[in-house]
Amino acid sequence: MMNLYDSSLFFDEMFDGNQPKPHYRSFHHKLSIFSQEQLEEKYRQAQASFLRQGITFTVYGAQDGTERTMPFDCVPIIIPQSQWAIIEAGVKQRVEALNFFLQDVYDQQRIIRDGHIPRQLVENNPYFSLTMLGLKVPIANHIFLAGIDLIRDENGDYFVLEDNLRNPSGISYVFENRDVMKEVYPEFFSKHTIVSLDKQMANMKKALLAHRPSTMTEEREPKAVLLTAGMYNSAYYDHVFLAQHLTIQLVEGRDLVVQDLKVYMKTIYGLQQIDIIYRRIDDDFLDPVAFREDSLLGVPHLMEAYQAGNVAILNAVGNGVADDKAMYAYVPDMIRYYLQEEPILPNVKTYHLKDDQQRAWVLEHIRELVIKNVSASGGYDMLIGPHASEKEIALFKEKIMKHPYQYIAQPTIKLSRAPAFQNGRFYPCHVDLRVYVIKGEDCYVLPGGLSRVALQEGSLVVNSSQGGGAKDTWILKEELQHAESSSRRVILDGKV
Template sequence: MASDRSAASEALVFYDEAADSGGETREQYRQVQEWFSRLTISEVQALEAQRDQSFRRQGITFTVYGNEEGTERTWPMDLFPRIIDADEWATLERGLIQRVTALNRFLDDLYVGEQAVVNDGIVPRWLIDSCTGLTREAMSVPVPRGARCLVAGIDLVRDGDGTHRVLEDNLRNPSGISYVIENRAAMTKLLPAAFANTSVRSVDHYGRSLLRALQSIAPPACSSDPTVVVLTPGIYNSAYFEHAFLARSMGVELVEGRDLLVDNHVVMMRTTHGRKRVDVIYRRIDDDFLDPVVFNPHSTLGVPGLMAAARAGTVSIANAVGNGIGDDKAVYAYVPEMIRYYLGEEPIIPNATTYLLWDDDQRAEVLARIEELVVKPVAEAGGYGIVIGPHATEEELEDARRKIEADPRNWIAQEVVNLSRLPAWTGDDFAPRHIDLRPFVLCGEQVEVIPGGLTRVAMREGSLIVNSSQGGGSKDTWVLGTHGDTPDDEAEAAEHLAARR
């Protein structure tokens, strides 16, 4: 049964990013397609070997827990890029700014506002109260500019009709931007000819943009030169490379909890020259481990008294504590209504079709056709716990049914989105593989979308799981400039990145 369903799913028509319905190469891919067609198998393999050697030398790695090959592996980047033309990107950019603006207003409304979205019946109160991401310790803790989600990673997919849809919102500690930048640096070194006569917008400014955004949310009483730090759980975290990369890119200190202390509601950093006041913390530690005084008392990763300092307004924390409520996949279903409510606009990028399983009618429909749908736990991330009906075994489907019936609030179902495909190297040829896109949005004085984002690719044939934590790969994502733009010198950007190391 499972194999029959899998075979049927592969018979579906998927949107091809590189070729139109007639099989002709799309205009933005013609030059790159021609360039790659001239490479022999041995030449591609040699380029891959150079890529891997460079990544290993620089320590560009990612941890896959439970991976039988080992805890740490070289970051997987496919050489064939994803290309987005200027007009398409302009629409995505507007849609992302719209969505993240509404989500920030929603979070600020809940934590320091009047909870108008609940009182007016847009989002059910019982749903909010039952969210595991709701952090009552963050109530009435202000965030300058209302930028509770200073860094957002919004997962986009393109369905079989070519329509972009939002699959998930990542508002806590979205990871992956360092790999966006390193993918670009690697491509400009390995394949400079592929960039010839192509105006590709740069991503190398991310560190500067992130620093400006963080400085913009410094406490009102802060000096004109706020001290910003990146707070990491340490070297054993799966995204530690990114933590170190971002601190280096911004020119700020990378610290662990033991490097900070709170004195009279002020956060201080221990340095070789004595204590130094900290104004903004870009934390890459989950809420539960951030402050043992109010959260997990056994945590050695956080800073005792940090929440008291935030409540006193002497330090700003990004992303804000409590953002997990916006990551809840059941709350996700209400984001289009949030956009209408807070902004008075229609959503530019639609959600994937989603079923809320506490509703008796929707649950009955899902259970009747679960083999056709994707079932997700509302509070998990990284692809964990997902059951893709067409690819699941009968045992997996029956287990999903039992879990849904036992706790329907904690599950959603979605129609299978036939993820678009793009050629990827399989070892001896290029073959179509499913992809998604995680653009990154910064919210400081202005809302800025970094051109492109992390294109993730399912490296196994037929797989729809693209998450890096589940063994997926990545691609460099090129956003083309308009004809009036000054072409970005990507080779210079790569040299600048290398010079900072």
């Protein structure tokens, strides 16, 4: 049923030539049994299921209704266990090093003194937070949840594209994608044993509650809440999902109040003290007294309570200094410096444009490069050289000359592709993978993560706000995968 496309142009997740790769064979066989009509019907069911459940995100400034479902694609990304083991170790290593960096940069700043990172890169960074200097955060952990974005090049090698250490969103989609896959495409699961997501929320809760504020007495159970910007926030569904599954209250800034350097929430019976805030609003909006005065989302004097050690804020304030696109280039150095290890997952080569030599080279080769604003996200303020018009190129050259420190350049990677079924046909789309790392006293990696797909044919932008969609991600349990005669294996279509 699947019309083949030329899979040789890019690395393809599923195909080698016109044959499915070994770990996709069984899935490919199942898929080929369905008719086009059946697949279209299933596609409609899946989208309707997301809409009914209100699993939507908000597009800022969109004209035609602001709530949209993320387009879901039924062809999963399948990753063999051996490959996943490398990814898992690689992202853990990275998050460990980044956490050491955050501890250090807000304390002794050894890494700067030892000459590994330029001081001005830290101090000029808009996310570098002076209020964090010298502050001891609970269990010395700045990163409760990280989203590490990975891509694969034309050889299928994984690279880290971006670290998200502030408020990475999308974790709910990992679970919902799996749920809708089980609901609408149960047939695909037979003959596969994949790593389940069931226990992950328990790990996340354990990690969350490990962040006991320093002044908290032993006998008290910590009370945690999730602080949201409210239902008009683009990631509101993510917040609802997490609050529900972590069984914590979903609060807005106006539900909280600070008295005597302690944080309370306003309940029907009066004020109740809280100890841990998993916040999903940006630093700037947390506290109108400490940061932006005009913030209506925050809680006045929250930072004072934080500094007094009476409340934990997760992720910690000031993490942006470690995850912007300019600092990204130094993460391999951080790994070597703090862990004395070689990075398991490589970075994409990054050019710093304030360096005269590098800038000159970049301006000359701009057509082959990707230019990114170091403090933008979501695919905004970005130039993809090979696809850009003369006008866009001229505009970006001007921007670079004006604010060289604001931009970086990277080679255009031939992003890997995977087939997607949309609008009644299969075609290849570029994909990336956001892997979620959860850190408390232990470090957990959510098996799989969010596979994002650029559904516009040829597009490289996977962000949901710009036409991107999502796929389920399967991590195979390798040892069972080839154990054909295992009697304990239950197969969904009833055959063993």
